[in-house]
Amino acid sequence: MAIIPATRTENIEYAIRDIVVLAQKYDNVLYLNIGDPNKSDFHTPKHMIDAVVDAMAKNFNGYAPAEGILEAREAIVADGRKKNIPCTVDDVIITTGVSEAIELALSALVNPGENFLTPNPGYPLYTALVSKLGTELNPYELSENNGWQPDLDSIRKAINDKTRAIIVINPNNPTGSVCDAQILKGILDLAGEHELVVFADEIYDKLVFHEKHTPLAALAGDVPVITFNGLSKSYLVPGWRMGWMMFHNPNGLISDYIDGIKKLVRARLCANHPLQYAIKPALLGQQDHLTKTVDKLRTRGEYTEQRLNAIPGLSCNHINGAFYAFPTIELAHFKFETDKDFVISLLEEEQVLCVHGSGFGRSSAFRIVFLPPMDVLKQAYDRLEEFCIRHYKA
Ligand SMILES: Cc1ncc(COP(=O)(O)O)c(C=O)c1O
Secondary structure, rough: OOOOHHHOOOOOOOHHOOOOOHHOOOOOOEOOOOOOHHOOOOOOHHHHHHHHHHHHHOOOOOOOOOOHHHHHHHHHHHHHHHHOOOOOHHHEEEEEHHHHHHHHHHHOOOOOOOOOEEEOOOOOOHHHHHHHHOOOOEEEEEEEEOOEEEOOOHHHHHHOOOEEEEEEOOOOOOOOOOHHHHHHHHHHHHHHHOOOOOEEEEEOOOOOOOOOOOHHHHHOOOOOEEEEEEEOOOOOOHHOOEEEEEEEOHHHHHHHHHHHHHHHHOOOOOOOOOHHHHHHHHHHHOOOOHHHHHHHHHHHHHHHHHHHOOOEEEEEEOOOOEEEEEEEEOOOHHOOOHHHOOOOOOOHHHHHOEEEEHHHHOOEEHHHHHHHHOHHHHHHHHHHHHHHHHOOOO
């Protein structure tokens, strides 16, 4: 008899990788689907590689402390202080990527039947965890008419007596938007009023193009915040799986909750040990690569925005950070019924791979990753333009 998987796997989808299966039957596909800088012309800073090789040679290959090695946690605290996030080493836990940190923090907080607020559109890991933890999906809207800023009214309406946390992704995946400080304050006020924890997923905080990023925890005062960050994106090592969470625990409000997280942290032994030796040189060493990365991304982002807004049937908000654009498709002007049909036809006809917006909660948009070099982007947008012109009906 066939073995049946647990029901918690039923609704788990991760469109970013699911869609790749469809692309495998074509040659010459231009991949604009995955947020991995190392698949493009971005390379890991050498001093980080040297630090890891050195750690391995010194035989730091056994288990690490469950919460992470001290020198890396100290470096994370120093980096946090530069951003005005007050914290100590006891407030930091190193994890297997931000992904693990988010899963541990939610697992220790939310019971089946309760909920946490997720941005829509937003990163699909959060919705996958809703299924896995047996909690209820409770999205709030990012407002397309307001540059994809979180909509405070929508947050207010979504909060109910089973809500435990509000997730803020800033800069946002998939929209490339950066939150205004005023909106962040509004979110903190609502969280304070309803005694909620705010999760600040700030994995793209150093990849901003025009204005400075405002860390949520720096504004939090007496509202508890957990900040999530890691090396994957800004330090160009997504495959190293190095992330962390950092607690802002005013008046000990979340001390019991932190103890709960730490129990789960000990039960999974530790994050990858030798790779943790890259954290200090990354955060406190040379940052030259970061300036170059941001310059390239700003140029590619501006080009992306300009090309998309010149294509009939598409419109794209201003991109302020990360490496994503999330253009809206005026589906009424195309023969396609859904965003997924649009994306699949684009792949079949033009061999350009993007991800349908419904994979991020929005069914009339799609996500473009603009990490590839300009010549690849030009070719991809030329093909996208021809495709849209061909299918557009006024
Ligand atoms: C908003 C957001 N959070 C978390 C992650 C996962 O990061 P990590 O590689 O550290 O697990 C990603 C990866 O794309 C992301 O976009």
